[in-house]
Amino acid sequence: MMEDRWLSVDEISAYLGIKRDTVYKWISERQMPGHKIGRLWKFNKKEVDEWVKSNKADNNEPGSKGDR
Template sequence: MSLPWKRNGGSVLSSGGSNRLLSIDELADYLGIPKATVYDRWKVWGIPAYKVGRTLRFRERNVETWLERNRAA
């Protein structure tokens, strides 16, 4: 199941696991959780992250895979 989501401008971004890198803000928006929760839990959840400069980024496809693996039955 692929979940479409919106960005600041309100346009729907592609879903289904693109190579696009998401910022902490975008990931928090996508998951509907506070930014602080993403910072605190991304390692525990096992979502691969990339450090770009001083910021963390998350591949959209990795987030989609993680969501699929953790889908409630």
């Protein structure tokens, strides 16, 4: 299997252990790195890993209910 392939919304949500709806929310509200190709969102695992490590996916922000 190719390691550098782009992941779908379903695949990135499973990888992160979150719901699909949370992926879309994080794209719009937290600038989660994703690339829209036509109607589909695609994600580079390395970009998402770096984004998570930079604490931008932190669910402990005021008003956040979390999703895990």
